[in-house]
Amino acid sequence: MKAYWIAHVDVSDPEQYQQYTQRAPAAFAAFGGKLLARGGRSEAVEGRVTPQRSVVIEFESYERALACYRSDEYQQACAFRQGVARAEVIIVEGV
Template sequence: MPAYWIAHVDVHDPQQYRNYTDLAPEAFRKYGAKFLARGGKSQTLEGPAFERNVVIEFPDFQAAIDCYNSAEYQLAKTKRIGHAVSQVTIVEGLQA
């Protein structure tokens, strides 16, 4: 069953945030991630709004968790801290 990484991000320093976006794809590739939405047009109907919204599909819940906890992603995350505010949720998808 697929799982989805749902991230909401406000970038405060785009140049420094690029250090994160340069490193993070390595972890996503390693764990079979497929981007379904990344930035682009959005409208928040309830709750706090973020400037960027990202949806990433993983083969299963464990792959999504393993990606987040991987050394590759944790290194990338250190480059994001202080330059962006993020909320990341992993949710299991529905059975087809």
């Protein structure tokens, strides 16, 4: 069963955040992740205020999605996001 990362991100330093966005896709690819949405237009029609960026990444399984997040490669990329963006990331199993 597929799984999805769903992330909402507000960026305070776009230039530094690029260090993260240049590195993270390699980790996603290493675990078979497929970017379905990354940035682009969005509108909160219910609930919280629209974040600056919304990201959806598809993985072949819940286990692969978790393994990617916990991997050294992703955590190294993630270090570039710390302090320059506030992120909410959930991993959800598909139906």
